[in-house]
Amino acid sequence: MINITLPDNSVKPFEEGVTGLDIAKSISEGLARNVLAAKVNGQVMDATRSIREDAKVELLTWNNDEGKATMWHSSAHLMAEAIEQLYPGVKFGIGPDIENGFYYDVDFNGYEISSEDLPKIEKKMKELAKEKQTFTRKDVSKKEALDYFSKKGDEYKLELINELEDGEISFYESGTFVDLCRGPHVPDTGHIKAVKLTSIAGAYWRGNENRKQLTRIYGITFPKKKELDEYLELLEEAKKRDHRKLGKELEIFTFSQSVGSGLPLWLPKGAILREKLESYLKELQKQGGYDPVISPHIGNVNLYKTSGHYQKYSEDSFKPISTPIEGEEFFLKPMNCPHHCEIYKAKPHSYKDLPIRYAEFGTVYRYEQSGELHGLTRVRGFTQDDAHIFCRPDQLKEEFIGVMDIIMKIFKALDFKDYVTQISLRDPDRKEDYIGSDENWDKSEQAIKEVADEVDLPNVVVEYGEAAFYGPKMDFMVKDALGRKWQLGTIQVDYNLPERFDLEYTGSDNQAHRPIMIHRAPFGSMERFVAVLLEHTAGKFPLWLAPEQVKILPISEKYHNYGQKVLKFLKNADIRAQIDERSEKTGRKIRDAELEKVPYMLIVGEKEEESNNVSVRKQGEGDLGSYDIESFVTLINDEIKEQLK
């Protein structure tokens, strides 16, 4: 007998060789029906695998992320089986589970496949799922594994097997499909009740563009049809909120082929929005002791050679431009930091001057690959809400925390309630990708970790290989209203650029010391931030940001004069208002204002004119009743104050 400890810390004896599924059965039939995998001593494995010694066991179901992942991985196998039956002779790359579903990379070996073929594959998958095929694990020797896939002629699997050690290779068999796989899998395919293959695209074998391009098919599965429907609804909602669609509809931004791809043009309403965001942050920065600075859009290539950007990113920059006579070369600036370093160097600094915080909404230009451009989230010219803090080592933590305060305030003002903090460190195995000494990196990474510990941030994750090339970062990823994650703000600790630019301050010991630099951008970039905001709010911006806050709707021409009077009053109160004087019915004017997502509509007619009132209608909510003009202004101002508190 062995002892199994369950998550509630109860301990139960079982026969040696008991499986997760057996344990589930001992608890309840329902659980046994729903169990997808078992976590044994922290390791996720098949619910059908035997447990041979005392262990902590957690049974994983659909309600658990690891349970979902197991099901999706099994779904990838199911899809492969369906594909193999429909298109004999295809070869398979890899087929993992991903955040929302799974994919499999397939070499269709001559078959022409398009999205029109997906329903056929889906149908086959559903048929096979109904057969409740079990997943059978088999440990195989390297030789057996190689023999099997040599016979099958699948060079991709052979390549994978060759990188594995003998003794750690296993196959999984389900129905007619056998795959090299470490598992785990769900007990049988009957758990897969709803299937949707979502897209098809090319993907290089092993992500290497010099190697063969395989066909990647993405899909997602669910244990209930209803959950698939909900998921599809979510996708629909995401489509409606697509910032490219909303940006056009709400006249926030546009692109012009004549200007160039990836170069956004901000329309008047977008410009107001941006200006509001910028002035809000500028106010926070003023309170935070930042000094505004301004730098030009180009800089001598030598500047970027000093910073290291030239060596690291010349391929990702626009080609240098040069002076016609002297032939001096200039880069469109890809970063603001080198400029700010030069501003720091404009005069000598005492330790008493520090910290110095230079802030600039700096527009930068980067050559993004054409296939990478995407709405406002990936562009070739964008404006960073950049600032660089030059401080002494003893000030680092406090400065870092000050930056985090600003970021938190912004998240709150914009109603991003849910966020994850990612600590991005360098990949210790690829030090050559970064500049600077190990000592500097250790110091920077240590500082970030300490701060994270000290302020007790929720949801901290550590990612290796995600650092900037000059230093580690703390990135803030918000979850939007649909639960999608977006990377926004970033804080970076940098010991390297001060060294490369030979930045100094005179210490109390009268010796030269090296300041530490903090790069930070709470919004990240204005373009990206507005895109995220559009999708998060579905275009219904908070009142303080709305490009148009109030629309006055006169009932008929007779009340235009009164409407104009109201308009004037609102404008004097610094409220962004417009009047709709078209000869349309009120219903029409309301409809149009609702679609434009103007937060407040003021209907004015005979009643209102007589009493010097306005009838207030709130976007998305409806009639709020009658207000006199002054109290309406108070209503607006109170709401804004509340939002920015």
Added chain:
RNA sequence: GCCAAUGUAGCUCAGUUGGUCAGAGCAGCUGAUUUGUAAUCAGCCGGUCGGCGGUUCGAAUCCGUCCAUUGGCUCCA
């Protein structure tokens, strides 16, 4: 940059196998209407069907190429 798909009026789209196929709705303009909480009516304007080549008696429709967009891949200071 790579693979695939798409590209018709400002916007959203329809155009069967190449031959009155250049259309609709919305927007815009003009006129009528003077309107009370999500679309008043009528008329008009508007496109060398992404660009350039080619096949054909004839191309929005077929082929090539370039550009752009979309979905992925790779990349992201």
